[in-house]
Amino acid sequence: MTRLGVVVPSSNTTVEPEFRAVLPDDCTVHAARVPLEDVTADELEKMADHAERAASLLADASVDGVAYACTTGSLIHGSGFDTRLESRLSEAAGVPATATARSVVRALAALEVDRVAVATPYTATLDRMEREFLTDNGIEVVSIDGRGLVENTAIGALDPADAEDHGRAVLSATPDADALFISCTNYRSIPAMASLEAAFDLPVVSSNAATIWDLCTRVGVRPDLDLRLAETG
Template identity: 45%
Template sequence: MYGWRARAGLIVPSVNSTAETELGPRMPDGVSSHVSRMYLEDGTVDHLEKMAGEAEESASLLGTADVDVIAYTCTAGSLHEGLGFDEQLESELSEAAGGVPTVATAASIKRAFDALGLERLSVTAPYIDDLNDLEVEFLEASGYDVTNMNGLGIKSGLEIGAQKQEDTYRTVREADHSGADAVFISCTNLPTLDIIEKLEADLGMPVLSSNQATLWDVMQNLPVSPEEPVGPGTLFEET
């Protein structure tokens, strides 16, 4: 039987081609992952709001698979309505799934920052300016200082998922990180897990990403203890 130790449920935007690919194979031995999708056309606030209307049904469907934890794997989609929306979303989805512990990426990144005692963030995000601005507002309202927002201006979710990790590495490495105590790479559709440790070694500071923080938060809520860290970087090494 698959999932003989535990089962993780992932709620994924329909255009996201990265989250389940990066998170699923990282699950500990005996932990299976199960995906429910929400329709999303592109990365605009209006479409994110429409997508959010499908989230409870997606959580309810995962609940029927007897999952042990659910992750809402969308950064902008869990912060676009401002401070508190991430935690409200977690509560509503947990209730829809019959009480299954639920994490949303925007809340997961905050828990990860706090676990490492981070306060000043240099952010790289693939979004258009409207979403980049909303993310800065959300992070600063949550108590973090965004020292730099390096936005890529990509509207298409498919285009975000097609970004090469080596290009993202160069983009992040060449950004302005002065005054920051960590780098954050936003968006669960942006492939990042294979470059985090390289960036940490080359930049000399912690590097976190949306998928990394979501995976870490899922592990905090699974009833298993992995034999070794399942994810990369300082976040998994030191917490």
């Protein structure tokens, strides 16, 4: 039995079901929650202060790996914060650790993506921070489109069809992108990704898909992701 630990915002309702939907039967998911109601820079910064305590609590469950499952929460202090966060979590839990922002960079690198179109539920402020983070990591953001949502439960209430429609609109307006990235671990999108890949004949990465792929790679588990990303492993 493999146990995966996830540190999730307290208002996130998507990480656990999306993880469980694609993991094998002999792999379980265990969550520790850290406080966040609204997806703002101020709340994301405060949430990160609780990361190590959450990881240490997951260690009590003898997890085999830990993920900090929040995209903007793991890039809030710019490039380099994500890898420092991974080191902090790994030390606190005593197991391999990933942070979603870094998992996304690894996923795009594995897919050999240079130019990405991005769909987010965020405000313009967080979109700007995400663009800067990706650019600093060598990924050209050819477009980024946010829905302007702040309340995290409102993001989690969106249907995967909303993410698919959003992704289609972004890709239709950005024909020169190498891939689509659907950002936010609370934006339900994994069920929509295969159809987007088929329709546009290019890779689609989501925050949760990247986090699952990265964490599972580290602990030797193969998730059931029917995506181009899964073929890179």
